[in-house]
Amino acid sequence: MFLRIPSVLALLAGSVIASAAPRVILVSWDGAGYELTSRLLAEGRLPNLQRMLREGAWSDGMVSSFPTKTAAAHAVLFTGHYGHRSGITANALLLLPASEHDRLETENGYFSNALRVDPVWIIAARNGLDTYAMHATQAYPFEDARARLSPSELEHLFIVHGYTEAQSRGESFDESSLHLEVPAGWAVPEAWGGEARAFRFAVAETPFLGLFFDDPLDPVQGLDTLGIVRETRATVFEARVKPGLGFSTSIQATVKGKSAWFSLRMLDLAPDGQHFLLYRSGAAEMAILNSEMPDADLPVMQAYAGNGATRPYARGRLGPRLADGGDGLAEMRFLETLAHLQSQIIAQAKVALEEDYDLVVLYSPVTDDVNHELFGYLDEALAGHDETLAAKVSPFVVQGFELQDTFLGVLMDAAERDDAHVVVVSDHGMAGTDRLLHLNVALAEAGLLTLHGDGSIDLSTTRALAPPLADGSIAVNLTGRPGGIVPPAEKTGVLQEVRRALGALRDPDTGELIITAFFEPATSGLLQPGGASTGDLFLDYLPGYYPSTQTRGNLVVEMTEPRGNHIFVPTRRNMLAIAAAWGPRIPPGTNFGKIRSIDIVPTVLDLLELERPADLPGRSLVPPATLLSGTPSASFSTKHLGAASRMVK
Numbered sequence: 001m002f003l004r005i006p007s008v009l010a011l012l013a014g015s016v017i018a019s020a021a022p023r024v025i026l027v028s029w030d031g032a033g034y035e036l037t038s039r040l041l042a043e044g045r046l047p048n049l050q051r052m053l054r055e056g057a058w059s060d061g062m063v064s065s066f067p068t069k070t071a072a073a074h075a076v077l078f079t080g081h082y083g084h085r086s087g088i089t090a091n092a093l094l095l096l097p098a099s100e101h102d103r104l105e106t107e108n109g110y111f112s113n114a115l116r117v118d119p120v121w122i123i124a125a126r127n128g129l130d131t132y133a134m135h136a137t138q139a140y141p142f143e144d145a146r147a148r149l150s151p152s153e154l155e156h157l158f159i160v161h162g163y164t165e166a167q168s169r170g171e172s173f174d175e176s177s178l179h180l181e182v183p184a185g186w187a188v189p190e191a192w193g194g195e196a197r198a199f200r201f202a203v204a205e206t207p208f209l210g211l212f213f214d215d216p217l218d219p220v221q222g223l224d225t226l227g228i229v230r231e232t233r234a235t236v237f238e239a240r241v242k243p244g245l246g247f248s249t250s251i252q253a254t255v256k257g258k259s260a261w262f263s264l265r266m267l268d269l270a271p272d273g274q275h276f277l278l279y280r281s282g283a284a285e286m287a288i289l290n291s292e293m294p295d296a297d298l299p300v301m302q303a304y305a306g307n308g309a310t311r312p313y314a315r316g317r318l319g320p321r322l323a324d325g326g327d328g329l330a331e332m333r334f335l336e337t338l339a340h341l342q343s344q345i346i347a348q349a350k351v352a353l354e355e356d357y358d359l360v361v362l363y364s365p366v367t368d369d370v371n372h373e374l375f376g377y378l379d380e381a382l383a384g385h386d387e388t389l390a391a392k393v394s395p396f397v398v399q400g401f402e403l404q405d406t407f408l409g410v411l412m413d414a415a416e417r418d419d420a421h422v423v424v425v426s427d428h429g430m431a432g433t434d435r436l437l438h439l440n441v442a443l444a445e446a447g448l449l450t451l452h453g454d455g456s457i458d459l460s461t462t463r464a465l466a467p468p469l470a471d472g473s474i475a476v477n478l479t480g481r482p483g484g485i486v487p488p489a490e491k492t493g494v495l496q497e498v499r500r501a502l503g504a505l506r507d508p509d510t511g512e513l514i515i516t517a518f519f520e521p522a523t524s525g526l527l528q529p530g531g532a533s534t535g536d537l538f539l540d541y542l543p544g545y546y547p548s549t550q551t552r553g554n555l556v557v558e559m560t561e562p563r564g565n566h567i568f569v570p571t572r573r574n575m576l577a578i579a580a581a582w583g584p585r586i587p588p589g590t591n592f593g594k595i596r597s598i599d600i601v602p603t604v605l606d607l608l609e610l611e612r613p614a615d616l617p618g619r620s621l622v623p624p625a626t627l628l629s630g631t632p633s634a635s636f637s638t639k640h641l642g643a644a645s646r647m648v649k
């Protein structure tokens with residue numbers, strides 16, 4: 001089946017042209033909201049995105065999924081369907097079939113297991129387009145792609161995925177967590193000087209040995225270098241790293257039986273070894289679909305950190321945070337780990353962009369990582385907002401966005417060379433939160449939920465619960481699933497009780513109602529929450545609140561550190577996502593208006609000149625080209641016609 005429609009441009013170029021081979025690069029900036037991105041654009045901090053908008057299209061914000069969680073929102077971006085249809089309702093999903101699994105059994109919404117519709121890379125590959133999907137949600141496990149495509153169609157699809165089960169998160173080590181000793185029996189000559197110090201560490205299943213030593217070529221007196229080996233009899237270091245010199249080369253380890261590579265960053269090392277700080281990046285298996293993928297065995301295709309140093313940073317392990325009186329060094333170190341991750345993402349993207357691609361789908365978590373840790377300090381809506389602290393934190397949030405903009409510059413260079421379109425999207429915005437609302441504690445207080453002695457939910461006496469889905473939904477414990485006790489006829493009554501109980505909760509400080517809105521599942525309209533794998537009632541909250549499903553304690557409301565979070569109604573201004581497009585068929589200065597994430601797949605298919613499946617609910621955002629006005633974009637027309645006159649494939 002080959003559905004490519006002859007393009008207007010191909011018609012203009014003359015009948016000798018069989019196909020103009022339109023190309024699209026689709027990139028998602030996780031957690032880059034419309035509100036903050038717009039502010040940074042206005043401040044001139046994102047020059048590449050700024051150029052895209054000048055020469056292409058921007059939107060007035062994009063409404064994504066409800067809840068605005070990464071897996072669900074990306075499923076909308078990548079499939080064009082809402083969760084009730086795609087099967088991906090949140091980051092975690094109630095297991096199906098319902099008749100076999102209770103309301104506490106969940107699966108991973110980032111994986112493809114529950115996906116019920118075709119993602120855009122499947123549609124493209126089915127139409128014979130060479131398609132690359134890198135770190136895209138729901139692209140792994142590969143059984144899904146293998147089931148959707150014939151062997152010959154599968155040859156067009158290349159998936160690179162660094163978020164499998166085999167991941168080891170980055171961690172930091174210092175003198176309190178590693179024991180230094182005088183090296184004994186080491187074969188490397190660097191261990192023979194009196195001052196060298198050795199230590200052991202492990203990355204998942206793989207043990208390593210580290211040696212701090214004095215490099216004679218380094219002017220620093222005392223310990224100035226770290227060398228890594230696997231055993232003392234090794235005669236050369238597998239990697240060496242010095243303070244101030246960035247990340248080491250990649251080092252192979254075994255994570256859950258899979259090969260995974262990590263890098264080391266020597267953040268601090270006192271010459272006497274009394275104090276040091278070492279960061280070990282995340283190590284993620286790189287799963288690759290299609291063994292014939294060109295360059296699949298290049299080193300850049302093997303190492304992936306997955307995320308930046310979010311946990312060590314949050315725990316103060318990179319040094320005191322600005323919020324704890326630090327001077328910005330910890331934030332600088334955190335951003336350096338994100339820059340390292342982004343450099344891996346860029347190197348991998350370049351491998352795909354060097355190929356004769358038709359569609360490349362790319363993902364970067366950098367803006368999400370930085371926003372979760374830091375955006376809470378920028379949000380003026382929080383009661384404890386500290387203007388001085390915000391001014392200190394803000395430059396680091398900006399740096400996170402600048403890393404995305406640099407990535408975009410690489411994509412635009414490739415697109416200019418290839419006459420490709422670039423489409424930039426995000427999955428949600430970000431809001432500051434500093435209070436948790438423990439939904440299950442509130443439901444227990446209202447007599448709707450009871451706990452076992454160990455604190456777990458006792459389904460046999462529970463009528464409503466917030467299942468462990470992190471989507472803020474409340475489920476009625478209906479009889480359709482094992483453990484269910486509420487007959488369908490009583491569902492409405494239980495929902496009313498839930499609304500009464502949660503709707504009466506008030507902020508302990510201001511007395512304001514915490515729940516600002518209730519939503520029931522819907523299959524039409526802007527929000528469309530719900531589906532077979534989630535709850536029966538969805539909530540929105542007073543600014544500053546974030547829901548929790550934990551059951552411990554009696555506290556319904558708990559104060560927390562400010563954080564960036566997203567789960568809220570996607571029409572909230574700070575939850576709006578971004579969408580920009582640039583390329584031959586996008587006239588300069590186009591404004592898409594206010595759009596929905598379901599429009600992205602129809603847009604990409606239109607740009608690829610593929611027929612869109614009839615059941616897609618969204619619409620293409622590509623302005624209709626007319627022969628009267630000639631090619632839509634003057635700045636691109638000549639070049640694109642040039643491209644059209646070469647035979648591509």
Ligand SMILES: [Zn+2]
Nearest residue numbers: 030031070427
């Ligand atoms: Zn996200």
